[in-house]
Amino acid sequence: GDSVTQMEGPVTLSEEAFLTINCTYTATGYPSLFWYVQYPGEGLQLLLKATKADDKGSNKGFEATYRKETTSFHLEKGSVQVSDSAVYFCAHLQDSSASKIIFGSGTRLSIRP
Amino acid sequence: DSGVTQTPKHLITATGQRVTLRCSPRSGDLSVYWYQQSLDQGLQFLIQYYNGEERAKGNILERFSAQQFPDLHSELNLSSLELGDSALYFCASSVAPGGRANVLTFGAGSRLTVL
Numbered sequence: 004g005d006s007v008t009q010m011e012g013p014v015t016l017s018e019e020a021f022l023t024i025n026c027t028y029t030a031t032g033y034p035s036l037f038w039y040v041q042y043p044g045e046g047l048q049l050l051l052k053a054t055k056a057d058d059k060g061s062n063k064g065f066e067a068t069y070r071k072e073t074t075s076f077h078l079e080k081g082s083v084q085v086s087d088s089a090v091y092f093c094a095h096l097q098d099s100s101a102s103k104i105i106f107g108s109g110t111r112l113s114i115r116p
Numbered sequence: 117d118s119g120v121t122q123t124p125k126h127l128i129t130a131t132g133q134r135v136t137l138r139c140s141p142r143s144g145d146l147s148v149y150w151y152q153q154s155l156d157q158g159l160q161f162l163i164q165y166y167n168g169e170e171r172a173k174g175n176i177l178e179r180f181s182a183q184q185f186p187d188l189h190s191e192l193n194l195s196s197l198e199l200g201d202s203a204l205y206f207c208a209s210s211v212a213p214g215g216r217a218n219v220l221t222f223g224a225g226s227r228l229t230v231l
Contacts (some may be wrong), residue, residue, distance in 0.1 A: 044208055046118060046222030047159075063166075092159060096218060103172045104220060106151075108158035 005044070009093045009107035016083055017115050024066075024078040024110050026093030034095040036060075036069055036076040041090040045064045050078075050091070085114045119143060120223035122207050128229045134195040137226045141188055141209030147171065148190040149210070149220060150182055154203040165190055194228070202230045 013096040020069040028034065035054045039047040051060030056071035065080045076093060129135055139150050150162040161174035165184035176182075179197075184190045184213035194201060204227050208220040 037219075039220075039222075044224075045170070046224045047208075047220075048222065049219050052219065095120065103161055103164065103174060104149075104218070105161065106159040 004094065005034075005097055005105055007093050007095055007105055007107035007112055009091075011108070012090075012111035013113055014110060015029050015113045015115065018037075018085055019082045020114075022078070022080040022083045022087075022112070024091055024093075024112070026076045027076065028076065028093075028095050030074075030095055030097055032097060034097050036067070037096070038065070038067055038076070038078050038090040038095040039094060039106070041092065041109070043089070047092060083111060083112075083114050085116055088112055088114045118221050119222060120145075120207060120209050120221050122205075122223035122226050124226060125224065126227050126229075128231065129197060131198050131199060133198055133230075134193065135197065135228065137192040137194070137205050137207075137228075139190045139192070139207030139209075139223060141190070141207075142221050143208035145211050146188060147210045147212065148188070149208040150176075150190070150192050151206040151208065151227070152203050153206060154200075159176055159206075162192070167175055186193065197230045199230050202228055204228075 037052045038050040040050045041047045051062040053060040053069035059068045067078045090109045090111045092109045119138040147166045149164045152160045162176040164172040182192045204225045206225045208222045
Protein backbone atom coordinates (compact mmCIF):
# COMPACT_ATOMS: atom_id res chain seq x y z
CA GLY A 4 0.00 0.00 0.00
CA ASP A 5 0.89 3.66 -0.09
CA SER A 6 3.45 4.82 2.44
CA VAL A 7 5.87 7.57 3.34
CA THR A 8 9.29 6.91 4.85
CA GLN A 9 11.39 9.65 6.34
CA MET A 10 14.69 9.66 8.15
CA GLU A 11 14.50 8.97 11.83
CA GLY A 12 15.41 11.63 14.29
CA PRO A 13 16.28 13.30 16.35
CA VAL A 14 18.50 15.44 14.18
CA THR A 15 20.66 17.95 16.04
CA LEU A 16 22.52 20.69 14.18
CA SER A 17 24.30 23.89 14.98
CA GLU A 18 22.84 27.21 13.87
CA GLU A 19 23.67 28.09 10.24
CA ALA A 20 24.32 24.45 9.33
CA PHE A 21 22.90 22.86 6.16
CA LEU A 22 19.84 20.69 6.67
CA THR A 23 18.58 17.69 4.73
CA ILE A 24 15.70 15.52 5.89
CA ASN A 25 15.14 12.58 3.56
CA CYS A 26 11.69 11.46 2.48
CA THR A 27 10.70 8.71 0.08
CA TYR A 28 7.26 7.48 -0.82
CA THR A 29 5.49 4.56 -2.41
CA ALA A 30 2.32 5.28 -4.29
CA THR A 31 0.38 4.37 -7.37
CA GLY A 32 -0.29 7.14 -9.83
CA TYR A 33 1.01 10.66 -9.36
CA PRO A 34 0.68 11.82 -5.78
CA SER A 35 0.94 15.33 -4.44
CA LEU A 36 3.69 15.74 -1.85
CA PHE A 37 3.84 17.91 1.25
CA TRP A 38 6.04 18.90 4.15
CA TYR A 39 4.26 19.88 7.35
CA VAL A 40 5.96 21.31 10.45
CA GLN A 41 4.87 20.98 14.07
CA TYR A 42 6.29 23.51 16.51
CA PRO A 43 6.26 22.63 20.23
CA GLY A 44 2.76 22.59 21.67
CA GLU A 45 1.08 23.33 18.35
CA GLY A 46 -0.70 21.48 15.58
CA LEU A 47 0.84 20.73 12.21
CA GLN A 48 1.04 23.47 9.62
CA LEU A 49 1.85 23.29 5.94
CA LEU A 50 5.43 24.22 5.14
CA LEU A 51 5.52 23.56 1.40
CA LYS A 52 4.05 21.35 -1.29
CA ALA A 53 4.56 20.08 -4.85
CA THR A 54 1.84 18.63 -7.04
CA LYS A 55 3.74 17.19 -9.99
CA ALA A 56 7.10 15.77 -10.96
CA ASP A 57 10.05 18.21 -10.95
CA ASP A 58 8.03 20.84 -9.07
CA LYS A 59 9.98 22.60 -6.34
CA GLY A 60 8.13 23.72 -3.25
CA SER A 61 9.69 26.46 -1.14
CA ASN A 62 8.86 28.49 1.93
CA LYS A 63 10.80 30.21 4.75
CA GLY A 64 14.12 29.19 3.18
CA PHE A 65 13.12 25.52 2.99
CA GLU A 66 12.97 23.72 -0.36
CA ALA A 67 11.97 20.30 -1.61
CA THR A 68 11.89 18.96 -5.17
CA TYR A 69 9.46 16.28 -6.36
CA ARG A 70 11.67 13.56 -7.86
CA LYS A 71 9.53 10.95 -9.56
CA GLU A 72 12.48 8.85 -10.73
CA THR A 73 13.70 8.35 -7.17
CA THR A 74 10.25 8.70 -5.51
CA SER A 75 11.72 11.26 -3.14
CA PHE A 76 10.87 14.67 -1.71
CA HIS A 77 13.84 15.59 0.48
CA LEU A 78 13.60 18.74 2.58
CA GLU A 79 16.59 21.12 2.53
CA LYS A 80 17.58 24.43 4.05
CA GLY A 81 20.89 26.16 3.53
CA SER A 82 21.27 27.78 6.94
CA VAL A 83 19.09 26.69 9.85
CA GLN A 84 18.09 28.86 12.80
CA VAL A 85 17.18 27.99 16.38
CA SER A 86 13.58 28.88 15.51
CA ASP A 87 13.51 25.99 13.02
CA SER A 88 13.53 23.50 15.90
CA ALA A 89 10.37 21.46 15.39
CA VAL A 90 9.08 18.12 14.12
CA TYR A 91 8.89 17.83 10.34
CA PHE A 92 6.44 15.51 8.59
CA CYS A 93 6.56 14.40 4.98
CA ALA A 94 3.18 13.49 3.52
CA HIS A 95 1.48 12.49 0.30
CA LEU A 96 -1.95 12.62 -1.23
CA GLN A 97 -2.41 9.74 -3.61
CA ASP A 98 -4.05 11.37 -6.61
CA SER A 99 -6.57 13.91 -7.73
CA SER A 100 -9.53 11.94 -6.44
CA ALA A 101 -8.06 10.97 -3.11
CA SER A 102 -8.69 12.67 0.17
CA LYS A 103 -6.60 10.68 2.62
CA ILE A 104 -3.22 12.29 3.28
CA ILE A 105 -0.62 9.82 4.52
CA PHE A 106 2.06 11.13 6.85
CA GLY A 107 5.54 9.87 7.59
CA SER A 108 6.58 9.23 11.17
CA GLY A 109 8.08 12.69 11.64
CA THR A 110 11.66 13.87 12.19
CA ARG A 111 12.48 15.92 15.26
CA LEU A 112 14.98 18.69 14.52
CA SER A 113 16.88 20.52 17.25
CA ILE A 114 19.11 23.50 16.46
CA ARG A 115 21.86 24.51 18.88
CA PRO A 116 22.72 28.22 19.16
CA ASP B 117 -4.40 30.64 15.65
CA SER B 118 -5.10 28.31 12.72
CA GLY B 119 -8.85 28.79 12.82
CA VAL B 120 -9.49 25.15 13.73
CA THR B 121 -10.70 24.87 17.32
CA GLN B 122 -10.41 21.70 19.35
CA THR B 123 -11.76 21.08 22.83
CA PRO B 124 -10.80 20.02 25.38
CA LYS B 125 -7.06 20.71 25.20
CA HIS B 126 -6.31 18.13 27.87
CA LEU B 127 -8.35 15.25 29.21
CA ILE B 128 -7.47 12.67 31.85
CA THR B 129 -9.75 9.71 32.35
CA ALA B 130 -9.74 6.09 33.43
CA THR B 131 -9.77 2.83 31.51
CA GLY B 132 -13.21 1.73 30.42
CA GLN B 133 -14.56 5.26 30.24
CA ARG B 134 -15.94 7.16 27.25
CA VAL B 135 -14.93 10.63 26.06
CA THR B 136 -15.95 13.02 23.30
CA LEU B 137 -13.54 15.29 21.50
CA ARG B 138 -14.90 18.25 19.61
CA CYS B 139 -13.65 20.12 16.56
CA SER B 140 -14.84 23.28 14.87
CA PRO B 141 -13.34 23.62 11.40
CA ARG B 142 -11.93 26.80 9.92
CA SER B 143 -14.63 29.09 8.56
CA GLY B 144 -15.55 28.02 5.04
CA ASP B 145 -14.00 24.56 5.29
CA LEU B 146 -16.41 21.71 4.63
CA SER B 147 -14.12 18.77 5.28
CA VAL B 148 -12.92 17.53 8.66
CA TYR B 149 -10.22 14.95 9.32
CA TRP B 150 -9.25 13.20 12.54
CA TYR B 151 -5.71 11.99 13.23
CA GLN B 152 -4.19 10.20 16.21
CA GLN B 153 -0.60 11.01 17.15
CA SER B 154 1.14 8.66 19.53
CA LEU B 155 4.83 8.26 20.31
CA ASP B 156 5.19 4.82 18.77
CA GLN B 157 2.70 5.07 15.90
CA GLY B 158 3.34 8.51 14.49
CA LEU B 159 0.42 10.32 12.89
CA GLN B 160 -2.38 7.93 12.00
CA PHE B 161 -5.36 8.91 9.87
CA LEU B 162 -8.63 7.93 11.52
CA ILE B 163 -11.53 9.27 9.50
CA GLN B 164 -12.69 12.10 7.23
CA TYR B 165 -16.06 13.79 6.77
CA TYR B 166 -17.14 16.11 4.03
CA ASN B 167 -20.27 18.22 4.44
CA GLY B 168 -21.76 15.80 6.91
CA GLU B 169 -20.96 12.59 5.07
CA GLU B 170 -18.20 10.10 5.82
CA ARG B 171 -15.63 10.40 3.03
CA ALA B 172 -12.68 8.20 3.95
CA LYS B 173 -11.81 5.81 6.71
CA GLY B 174 -8.41 4.90 8.05
CA ASN B 175 -7.20 2.91 11.02
CA ILE B 176 -10.13 3.75 13.26
CA LEU B 177 -11.00 1.21 15.94
CA GLU B 178 -14.56 -0.07 16.30
CA ARG B 179 -14.60 1.48 19.80
CA PHE B 180 -14.20 4.89 18.15
CA SER B 181 -16.84 6.73 16.16
CA ALA B 182 -17.23 10.17 14.70
CA GLN B 183 -19.76 12.39 13.05
CA GLN B 184 -20.04 15.78 11.43
CA PHE B 185 -23.05 17.92 12.26
CA PRO B 186 -25.04 20.30 10.02
CA ASP B 187 -23.09 23.26 11.38
CA LEU B 188 -19.96 21.36 10.22
CA HIS B 189 -18.43 20.83 13.63
CA SER B 190 -17.31 17.29 14.30
CA GLU B 191 -17.08 15.03 17.31
CA LEU B 192 -14.86 12.02 17.86
CA ASN B 193 -16.22 9.56 20.41
CA LEU B 194 -13.82 7.17 22.11
CA SER B 195 -15.32 4.41 24.25
CA SER B 196 -14.12 1.52 26.42
CA LEU B 197 -10.86 3.39 26.71
CA GLU B 198 -7.60 1.51 27.09
CA LEU B 199 -4.18 2.69 28.21
CA GLY B 200 -3.00 2.52 24.61
CA ASP B 201 -5.54 5.12 23.56
CA SER B 202 -3.50 7.79 25.32
CA ALA B 203 -2.39 10.11 22.53
CA LEU B 204 -2.78 13.50 20.93
CA TYR B 205 -5.86 13.66 18.74
CA PHE B 206 -5.74 16.21 15.96
CA CYS B 207 -8.55 17.58 13.92
CA ALA B 208 -7.82 19.18 10.57
CA SER B 209 -10.07 20.86 8.04
CA SER B 210 -9.95 21.72 4.36
CA VAL B 211 -12.15 23.45 1.85
CA ALA B 212 -12.41 20.58 -0.59
CA PRO B 213 -13.16 16.87 -0.10
CA GLY B 214 -9.88 15.97 -1.72
CA GLY B 215 -7.79 16.71 -4.76
CA ARG B 216 -4.25 17.78 -5.60
CA ALA B 217 -4.38 21.21 -4.06
CA ASN B 218 -5.94 19.97 -0.86
CA VAL B 219 -4.19 21.51 2.12
CA LEU B 220 -5.07 20.65 5.67
CA THR B 221 -5.30 23.19 8.47
CA PHE B 222 -4.72 21.57 11.84
CA GLY B 223 -6.02 22.40 15.26
CA ALA B 224 -3.77 22.42 18.31
CA GLY B 225 -4.91 18.96 19.36
CA SER B 226 -6.58 17.30 22.33
CA ARG B 227 -4.26 15.39 24.60
CA LEU B 228 -5.95 12.33 26.08
CA THR B 229 -4.41 10.50 29.01
CA VAL B 230 -5.96 7.22 30.07
CA LEU B 231 -4.93 6.02 33.54
